[in-house]
Every structure is written in structure tokens, then in C-alpha cells.
Amino acid sequence: MEALSVPRPEWMTEELGMLEEQTRRFLSHEMVPHIETWHEQGMMDRSAWNKLGEAGLLLAGIPEEYGGAGGTFAHETVINREFALAGMDQIGAPLHSGIVAPYILNYGTEEQKKKWLPKLASGELVGAIAMSEPGAGSDLQAVRTTAVKSGNGYVLNGSKTFITNGQHANLIIVVAKTDPSQGAKGTSLIVVETDETPGFRRGRKLKKLGMDWADTSELFFEEAKVPAEALLGTEEGQGFFQLMRDLPQERLIVATSAIGMIERALRLTIDYVKDRKAFGKAIVEYQNTQFELAECKTEATIGRVFHDHCVAQHLKRELDTATASMAKYWLSDLQNKVVDRCLQLFGGYGFMDEYPISRMYRDARVQRIYAGTNEIMKVVIARTL
Ligand SMILES: Cc1cc2nc3c(=O)[nH]c(=O)nc-3n(C[C@H](O)[C@H](O)[C@H](O)COP(=O)(O)OP(=O)(O)OC[C@H]3O[C@@H](n4cnc5c(N)ncnc54)[C@H](O)[C@@H]3O)c2cc1C
Numbered sequence: 001m002e003a004l005s006v007p008r009p010e011w012m013t014e015e016l017g018m019l020e021e022q023t024r025r026f027l028s029h030e031m032v033p034h035i036e037t038w039h040e041q042g043m044m045d046r047s048a049w050n051k052l053g054e055a056g057l058l059l060a061g062i063p064e065e066y067g068g069a070g071g072t073f074a075h076e077t078v079i080n081r082e083f084a085l086a087g088m089d090q091i092g093a094p095l096h097s098g099i100v101a102p103y104i105l106n107y108g109t110e111e112q113k114k115k116w117l118p119k120l121a122s123g124e125l126v127g128a129i130a131m132s133e134p135g136a137g138s139d140l141q142a143v144r145t146t147a148v149k150s151g152n153g154y155v156l157n158g159s160k161t162f163i164t165n166g167q168h169a170n171l172i173i174v175v176a177k178t179d180p181s182q183g184a185k186g187t188s189l190i191v192v193e194t195d196e197t198p199g200f201r202r203g204r205k206l207k208k209l210g211m212d213w214a215d216t217s218e219l220f221f222e223e224a225k226v227p228a229e230a231l232l233g234t235e236e237g238q239g240f241f242q243l244m245r246d247l248p249q250e251r252l253i254v255a256t257s258a259i260g261m262i263e264r265a266l267r268l269t270i271d272y273v274k275d276r277k278a279f280g281k282a283i284v285e286y287q288n289t290q291f292e293l294a295e296c297k298t299e300a301t302i303g304r305v306f307h308d309h310c311v312a313q314h315l316k317r318e319l320d321t322a323t324a325s326m327a328k329y330w331l332s333d334l335q336n337k338v339v340d341r342c343l344q345l346f347g348g349y350g351f352m353d354e355y356p357i358s359r360m361y362r363d364a365r366v367q368r369i370y371a372g373t374n375e376i377m378k379v380v381i382a383r384t385l
Contacts, residue, residue: 003266004301009308011074011315019060019075023082026055032086038213039359043205044091046126046168052093053123059097062105067118073098073249077256077311084260087356089363090214092128092165096120098253099246100127103173103189107233107242116171116191125193128169130160130219131243137162138376140175140243141183145221147176147190153228154178154190156199156221162370166217167205170194174221175243178236187239189232192224199224210362247372248324252310254371255324258331259307262300262338265360269293269342276347289345296338303331322384329377332367339364 030051038044052058060075062068069075080094101120104113119125136142145158156176163172172192179186194200203218232242270293273283283289310327313319343350343357350357368374 003263003270004297004304006301006304006308009312011308011312012078013074016074016078019071020078020082022055023057023079024086026057027082027086027088030055031088035087035213042213043167043215044213049093049123049126049168051123053121058093058123059101059117059121061097062101062117062121066105066113067121068101069121073252073314074311076253080253080256081260084257085264087264087360089257089261089360090211092126092168092215094253094257095129095164096127099250100129100171100173102246102249103129103232103242104191106246107189107238109234112191112229112232120171125171126165126168128163128165128172129175130163130172131175132162133159134161138373140240141187143175143177143187145174145176146180147174147178147188147226147231149178150225154226154230156190156192156224156226158221159203160219160221161203162206163217163219164370165215166219167202167215172219173232175239178231178239182237184240185237188236189239189242190226191230191232192221192226193230197224197226208366210359210365212359212362244321248314248319248321250371251321251324251328251377252314252319254367255307255310255327255331258328258335258367259300259303261360261364262296262303262331262335265335265339265342265357266293266296266300268357269345273345283345292341292345296341299334300338303334307331322381325372325377325380328371329368329374329381332364333374335367336364 056069057079059068060071060079061073064070076098083091101117104116120127131140133143133145135144147154147156170193172194174190174192176188176190177186178188192200199222201220203220206216208216273289276283307327310319310323339360343361346355346357349355352358
């Protein structure tokens with residue numbers, strides 16, 4: 001049962017309703033039964049990527065001529081919400097399909113699109129985007145990784161950290177300076193096919209506060225040689241512009257995950273408080289429980305309507321970066337608040353790892369940090385004042 005009674009947005013067509021159903025069924029049969037194992041081993045199985053590809057759940061918004069499912073960002077949104085509702089917020093697929101693939105679609109040459117997109121759609125290639133470095137996160141102009149022209153190609157040197165899909169990825173878009181004497185204008189995106197790149201090395205899969213099975217790693221480039229065609233597009237120095245143009249979508253993807261997790265937390269908690277008894281009656285019968293959940297449901301409804309509005313704007317290509325930043329910051333903050341309040345209603349069980357609400361509490365924290373911290377979101381919003 002849906003936790004919120006929000007009218008379906010106009011962009012939610014009958015076809016998307018079917019996709020929602022299919023995704024829900026696929027995840028519950030093929031993915032959710034493995035979550036416990038992935039949690040224990042600290043990583044999703046590599047084969048899950050191929051299964052997602054076979055089910056058509058990778059690159060849903062990419063044209064069919066490049067191997068995608070020929071949908072729009074609405075298709076991606078429906079799938080991403082299902083990941084969150086199923087408790088799979090840790091999966092790197094939204095980044096693979098909604099961030100990595102669009103960079104190639106939007107800025108790649110015809111040859112690059114034909115070479116990489118079909119393999120990303122099938123799961124043969126797993127994508128990652130490597131921006132952050134030990135010394136450069138929010139301030140990406142401080143990136144120190146270099147890609148220097150050498151013969152008929154580039155030589156990469158530098159290190160990246162916190163990279164989602166870092167262990168599984170075999171196609172990594174690396175933010176590097178092709179002209180270190182310049183700031184933003186000297187930055188380019190270099191597509192590294194790791195299987196064919198000597199000098200590329202994966203570091204540790206990092207241990208984290210939450211998102212235990214999410215694949216987050218360090219990457220190293222030591223005289224790593226790539227061909228000239230690894231430059232995304234045809235012109236050096238376009239990297240920053242390319243990154244900036246795609247930011248609204250990246251922020252919206254986090255917002256979708258946030259609202260999905262809020263809905264999941266509410267659903268789990270409502271079920272729990274109806275069942276659990278104290279002092280001879282169900283917890284839900286106490287007015288405090290009712291008021292807590294009434295407030296959470298109200299804010300979640302506001303959040304869902306704003307989220308759906310942002311998706312509608314984005315589908316019309318009218319979502320500006322400031323509004324997308326509002327969605328990312330406000331919904332990820334709300335996710336943390338709602339999950340915390342829900343956890344309280346579970347009592348001690350809310351603190352136990354085997355109860356999903358406990359993992360959701362830990363997982364929620366990073367949503368305020370990655371894809372641009374919530375402080376950076378406010379910096380962006382404040383520019384419009
Ligand atoms: C689980 C996880 C997955 C990630 N996945 C990826 C990935 O796939 N690819 C990738 O490239 N990166 C990834 N990141 C990195 C993430 O995007 C960065 O951690 C984030 O951008 C913040 O950068 P930082 O950690 O260097 O913090 P810093 O930039 O050092 O910020 C530290 C603090 O200072 C604040 N601050 C910084 N600048 C300002 C300012 N101008 N005004 C006000 N406050 C400011 C920040 O808000 C923050 O509170 C991931 C991170 C995590 C934790």
C-alpha cells in the first residue's frame with residue numbers, strides 16, 4: 001500500500017504505471033532476496049548489473065539506437081523510486097544510468113555513443129564518475145589529476161576518492177586537468193576503460209557509517225595511458241561546462257531517492273505501530289504516535305508534490321539549477337528528520353541492524369553530503385536572491 005495519497009503527476013502515464021509494476025515485481029523477486037548477503041559481504045554481486053541490464057532497468061532514458069530503452073527521465077525516476085521503496089537506495093544504478101550515460105549521450109561523439117552506451121545498457125560495462133579527490137570535493141576547480149597529451153593519447157596521473165561503483169566500474173569518466181595552468185577552462189572529462197588501461201589501480205572499498213553494501217572506493221592513476229578518443233567530445237577544456245549543465249538531473253536523482261526512502265520509512269513505521277503493543281494497546285493508539293506520523297506524512301506529502309513538480313519541469317527542460325538544489329537539500333534533510341522520528345517509534349528495535357529502519361537511519365546521512373553538500377546547495381540557491 002502507498003504511504004502517501006498524492007495525486008499521480010501528469011507525467012505519470014499508463015506506460016510508466018506498467019513500468020512501475022514490472023520494476024517492483026522484478027526487484028522483489030530478483031534483487032531484494034540477495035540484500036542480506038550483499039549486506040554481509042559488503043558489496044552487491046557483479047552479476048546483478050547484468051540482471052538489471054537484461055530486465056531493461058539500465059539506461060531506461062537513453063534512445064534505443066544506443067541500446068537504451070528509449071524512454072525519458074520519467075522512466076529513470078520511476079525505476080529509481082522503486083529502488084528506494086525496495087530498500088535498495090545503496091545501488092549505484094541511478095548514477096550509472098542517470099549521470100554517467102547522459103554525459104556520453106549529451107557530449108560524446110557518435111562513435112563514442114555507439115561504442116559505450118549499448119554496453120552500459122546491458123551491464124557489460126559498469127559506469128562511474130570520478131570527480132572527488134582527497135584535496136578536492138566541493139571545490140572541483142582544485143582537482144589535481146592531470147591528463148597530459150602524449151603521442152596519440154593522454155597520460156593520467158592522480159588519485160580519486162569516494163567513487164561510487166569504484167570496484168565494479170570498467171568505464172570511468174575522470175575529471176582531469178588537460179591544461180593545469182588554467183582552472184575551470186583547463187578541465188576535461190576523460191573516459192577510462194579500465195580493462196584496457198595500464199597504470200590504473202583500484203584502492204580500497206571504503207568502510208562507511210552507512211550504505212554498507214554500496215561500492216565506494218579510491219582510484220589511482222599512475223602514468224595511466226589512454227587513447228586520444230578517450231576525451232569526451234572533441235574539444236579539450238569543456239569538462240566544467242559539461243559537469244555544470246548536467247547538475248540539475250544529478251540533484252533530482254538524489255531527491256527521488258530521498259522521497260522514496262521517506263515513503264518507505266512511513267510505510268514500515270505505520271505497519272509496526274499498528275502491531276506493537278504497550279500498556280495493553282497498540283502504539284498507534286497513543287496520540288503522540290499519531291501526531292508524530294501525521295506531521296511526517298504532511299511534510300512527506302509536501303515533499304512529494306514538490307519533487308513531482310521538479311520532475312515535470314525537468315522533462316520540459318525548464319528545471320534550473322537553483323530549484324534542483326532546493327529539491328536535493330530540502331528532501332535529503334527531510335529524509336533524515338522523518339527517518340529519525342520513525343526510528344524512535346520502533347523503540348529499541350529501531351536500533352537493531354536487522355530492522356530496516358536502523359539501516360535507513362545510517363544510510364540517510366550521506367544524502368546531505370554527496371552530489372554537492374547541502375551547504376553548497378544553499379550557496380547556489382542564495383545566488384538567486
Ligand atoms: C558515499 C559517498 C559516495 C560518493 N560518490 C561520489 C562519486 O561517485 N563521485 C565523486 O566524484 N564523488 C563522490 N562522493 C564525494 C562527494 O561528492 C563529496 O564528499 C562532497 O562533494 C563533499 O566534498 P568533500 O568531502 O571534499 O567535503 P569538503 O568540500 O571538504 O567540505 C567540508 C565541509 O565544508 C563545507 N563547505 C565547503 N565549501 C563550502 C562553501 N563554499 N560554503 C559553505 N560551506 C562549504 C561543506 O558543505 C562541508 O560541510 C561521494 C561521497 C560519499 C560519502
